[in-house]
Amino acid sequence: YLDFASPVSGLGSKLGIDATNKWPGETEREWGRPIRMSEEVKQRVDAMWQELDLD
Numbered sequence: 001y002l003d004f005a006s007p008v009s010g011l012g013s014k015l016g017i018d019a020t021n022k023w024p025g026e027t028e029r030e031w032g033r034p035i036r037m038s039e040e041v042k043q044r045v046d047a048m049w050q051e052l053d054l055d
Contacts, residue, residue, distance in 0.1 A: 037045075049055040
């Protein structure tokens with residue numbers, strides 16, 4: 001768990017994400033599939049840039 005000072009595993013609300021590529025032997029899990037935004041989502045995000053003054 002992430003908080004080694006916690007007396008109980010799973011207590012708290014922290015989240016850790018390891019998105020690094022794994023070397024053979026580091027894991028036996030099947031690697032996930034890439035996540036891609038749909039064109040509709042891309043267009044909606046692009047439309048927000050000016051509104052948020054981020055262009």
